[in-house]
Every structure is written in C-alpha cells, then in structure tokens.
Amino acid sequence: MTKTIFKFLIILCFISCSKESSIDESTSGQTMYFPPLTGTTWETQSISDLKWNQNAVQPLLAYLELKHSKSFIILVNGRIVLENYFNNHTVSTNWYWASAGKTLTSTLTGIAQQEGLLNINSKVSQYIGTGWTSETLTQENLITPKHLLTMTSGLDDSTDDVNPENLIYKADAGKRWAYHNVYVKLQNVVAKASGQTWENYFNAKLRDKIGMNGAWVQLGVNSVYTSTSRSMARFGLLMLNKGKWGNEIILNENYFNEATNTSQNINLGYGYLWWLNGKANYHLPQSQLTFPGSIIPTAPNDMFMALGKNDQKIYIVPSKKMVIIRMGDAADDENLALSDFDKTLWEKINALYQ
Numbered sequence: 001m002t003k004t005i006f007k008f009l010i011i012l013c014f015i016s017c018s019k020e021s022s023i024d025e026s027t028s029g030q031t032m033y034f035p036p037l038t039g040t041t042w043e044t045q046s047i048s049d050l051k052w053n054q055n056a057v058q059p060l061l062a063y064l065e066l067k068h069s070k071s072f073i074i075l076v077n078g079r080i081v082l083e084n085y086f087n088n089h090t091v092s093t094n095w096y097w098a099s100a101g102k103t104l105t106s107t108l109t110g111i112a113q114q115e116g117l118l119n120i121n122s123k124v125s126q127y128i129g130t131g132w133t134s135e136t137l138t139q140e141n142l143i144t145p146k147h148l149l150t151m152t153s154g155l156d157d158s159t160d161d162v163n164p165e166n167l168i169y170k171a172d173a174g175k176r177w178a179y180h181n182v183y184v185k186l187q188n189v190v191a192k193a194s195g196q197t198w199e200n201y202f203n204a205k206l207r208d209k210i211g212m213n214g215a216w217v218q219l220g221v222n223s224v225y226t227s228t229s230r231s232m233a234r235f236g237l238l239m240l241n242k243g244k245w246g247n248e249i250i251l252n253e254n255y256f257n258e259a260t261n262t263s264q265n266i267n268l269g270y271g272y273l274w275w276l277n278g279k280a281n282y283h284l285p286q287s288q289l290t291f292p293g294s295i296i297p298t299a300p301n302d303m304f305m306a307l308g309k310n311d312q313k314i315y316i317v318p319s320k321k322m323v324i325i326r327m328g329d330a331a332d333d334e335n336l337a338l339s340d341f342d343k344t345l346w347e348k349i350n351a352l353y354q
Contacts, residue, residue, distance in 0.1 A: 032321070033078035034237065034246045037211035040091075042230070045079040047352070056351035057082070063348050067311075067331035067341060070095060071229035074349075075323040078237050085229075086328070094214065094226045095327045098308030101225035102273035104206070104235065105186050106149055107243075110255035110272075111205045117193040120145040127189040133167035142173040148183045149272040150263040155182050157286070162221050177266035179285035183273060184223050198223075210234045210245045229327050236306075236314045236323035260304045269295050277303040298346040311341055324349065 035042040047054050061084055064072050070089035074082040085091065097104075112118050118127060124143050125132065133140045133155065147153045154171040157178035167182060187198040194201045199216050207214065212234050214227025238244070239260070243251030259272035262279060269275060269282030276282075278301025281292050294301060299315070306314035310330040316323055331341035 030077045030079075030321075032241060035078070035211065035234070037208075043079045045076060045081050047081065050076065050081065050353070052081075052352045053354075056348070060348040060352065063345070064326070064328075067328075067345075069311075069326055069328035069331075071325065071327045073229055073233050073323075073325040075233055075237060075240075077321045078240075083229075089229075089327075091230060092228060094228055096217070096308075096312070097225045097227070097232065097306075098310060098312045100232075100306035100308035100312040100314055101223075102183060102308075103239075103306040103314070104202070104225055105183065106259055106271075106273040107235075107239075107251055108190055108202055108206055109145060109149065109186050110243075110251050110259060112190045112193055112201070114252045114255065118145065118189060120149065124148065124185060124189060127192045128185065132164055132185065133169075134164055135167070135169045139169050139172070144173070145186055145189055146263075146272075147173045148186050148189075149259075150177070151179055151183065151270060151273075152177050152264050152266065153180065153182055155180060160221055174264070176288075177264065177270070177283055178288070179283075181221055184221070187223060206250065209248070209250050210238050229325050232314060232327065233323060233325045236316055236325060239304075239314075240316050240318065240321065240323050271304065275305040275307050277301055277305065296342045296346055298343050298350065313342075320353075 033043050047057060061072070064084070065086045069086050070093070071086070072082065072084045073080065083091075089095070109118070109120065113120055121144050123141050124145060125140055130137060130140060133143070135155075139154075143153050143155075152174050154169065154173045154176050155178075156168040156170040157180040159166050160181035162182050162184060170176060170178070190201060191198045202216070206212075212227060212231035214225055214231050217224050217226055238250060239256070242253050243249060243256040260274050260276065261271055262268045262276060263271045267283040268279035269277070275295060277296055277299055278294050281290050282295050283290060295305075296303070300317045300319055302319045303315055303317045305316070311326060311328060313324065313326040326345070
C-alpha cells in the first residue's frame with residue numbers, strides 16, 4: 001500500500017512539475033520578436049501555446065470594457081497574445097499617452113547623453129540659460145537634468161505652470177521629491193543641446209528607429225504624445241529589451257539601468273520618470289507621504305511602469321518577458337497616474353497564467 005501511494009505521489013509531482021516547466025519554457029525558450037518597422041505585420045502567439053487559462057480571458061476583457069478602456073495589448077517575447085479594442089477604438093486610432101509619455105522624454109534624454117550632447121549631472125542653465133526659474137542664481141544652478149528626471153528639482157509643485165514666475169523655490173535640488181510638470185524643461189534641454197527641434201530629434205532618434213507613429217501635441221503647458229496602441233507597445237518592447245531593437249542599441253544599457261531603478265532615496269518607487277514596483281515604499285503624485293510596500297501589490301515585483309492620467313498604462317515585466325498596454329478613459333473618476341484600477345486589473349491578468 002505504501003509503495004502504491006509513493007508511486008502515485010511521484011506521478012503527481014511529475015505531472016505538476018511538467019506543467020510548471022512547460023509554462024516557463026513556452027516563454028523562456030523563445031527568441032525575442034521585433035515587428036517590421038513598416039506595415040502591419042506582427043507575429044502572434046496563442047493563449048493555448050502559452051498554456052495559459054483561456055477561461056480567464058473573457059472576465060479580463062469584460063472588466064476592461066466596463067472600466068472605459070479603448071485598447072489592451074499583451075506581448076510576450078514581443079509577440080501579440082491579446083489585442084483588443086473597445087468603444088469604437090481601432091488598431092489605427094491615435095490616443096494620448098498623458099504622463100506615460102514622460103518615459104519618452106526620459107529615454108530621449110538618455111540618447112542625447114550617449115551621443116555626447118549633454119550630461120544629466122550638469123546644470124540645466126548650462127543648456128537653456130539662466131533665469132528659467134524665479135530662484136536665486138545659486139539655487140537655480142543646483143538643478144540638473146537628473147533632478148528633473150527624478151522629480152527632485154525642489155521647485156514648488158503647487159502649480160503645473162512652468163513659466164519662470166511660477167517656478168519658485170521650495171527646497172534645495174535633491175532634497176524633496178514632488179511630482180511636477182517642470183520635467184518638460186528636459187525637452188528644451190535636449191533641443192538646445194542637439195541644435196534641433198525636440199520633435200525632429202525625437203523622430204530621428206527614437207520614433208522612426210522602432211517604427212512608431214504619432215506626434216507631440218502642445219496642450220497648455222503640457223507636451224503630450226499621441227499614437228496608436230501598437231506604437232505604445234513598440235516602445236514597451238524596446239524597454240523590455242533594455243534599449244535594444246533587434247541588434248541595434250537605441251538607448252545604452254547603463255542609462256536604461258539607471259532609469260528603471262530607484263533614482264533617489266526619497267521615493268524608492270521612482271526611477272527616471274519611470275514608476276517602479278516591488279520597492280519597500282513609495283510616494284504618490286501631489287503627496288509628501290511615504291506609503292509602505294509595493295505600488296501595485298498584485299503585480300510582479302520586477303515590473304516597471306509608464307503611468308498616465310486617466311489610466312494610460314505601459315507595464316513592463318522582465319521576469320515574464322511581457323509588455324502590457326492599456327489606453328482609454330479613466331477607469332473610475334478622473335485620476336492621476338495611479339488608481340485602484342491597477343490592483344484589480346492585475347488580479348485579472350494573473351488569472352491568465354496562474
């Protein structure tokens with residue numbers, strides 16, 4: 001009797017272990033795919049090939065539709081696993097990135113640095129001149145592009161206006177984390193350093209290199225990117241691959257690593273305009289409070305994120321070789337970068353592969 005039970009347990013273990021390894025192998029054994037720069041060709045992979053739970057797909061899509069989504073894409077190893085559009089949105093419809101587009105600014109700043117055009121540790125005023133704030137010259141000269149990348153300029157965040165009269169001293173640069181629209185000054189820095197317009201440099205060095213569409217739109221003081229959901233997915237795929245597109249290095253890995261890891265000791269959940277999951281604590285926009293734990297506790301700890309107003313999302317999960325895109329209207333009431341929607345959405349995503 002004991003031998004029979006022992007054999008049965010061995011068989012159960014074998015079946016269970018085989019199932020787990022097959023899920024891992026379905027992603028880890030694959031080569032990374034990059035879609036062509038032109039045309040609509042994009043390789044796909046089925047839920048069944050990945051050995052995911054087909055029964056979890058419909059509840060996920062129903063939740064997305066209920067929460068005012070316009071598009072949702074999951075890539076694994078660069079291949080499309082899910083691509084869904086809602087509320088009259090289509091594969092060719094452009095939509096705004098909101099603050100998720102901050103990561104485009106971060107990336108282009110890194111590209112300009114690797115080309116020797118700027119140094120993120122130099123003074124901002126070295127590139128755009130003095131008097132761009134209302135601070136004293138000594139205070140202003142403390143602010144570097146790195147402080148703009150990390151939201152630690154020390155400027156008063158009570159207004160998003162970036163005219164000099166509204167850029168007022170609150171603390172020395174590097175001493176205070178505050179989510180502030182002043183990061184857009186990085187676009188002026190890159191433009192001056194490159195001797196090109198921001199958009200021309202962006203198109204040549206990033207957009208066209210990875211086959212994105214889209215354009216920058218000026219909305220008040222905000223410079224907002226708009227594109228198709230697939231273009232957002234292309235950018236996510238670039239960052240999943242640490243700045244490489246196929247064999248071409250678009251962004252060097254050293255800067256990528258700085259950008260997607262804790263960048264200062266005040267908000268552990270923030271890199272260079274990227275949100276970071278799985279840290280010991282984090283700050284939220286418009287708050288000086290420190291919240292313990294991970295930003296999205298239901299999501300993988302190694303995930304880094306581009307998050308924008310009204311729930312524009314790029315989730316990048318290196319451990320799962322996964323990129324997830326969500327565009328749309330606010331899931332609930334109008335909100336900033338983070339909302340309860342993230343937590344529930346990840347519960348639905350987890351059900352696909354757990």
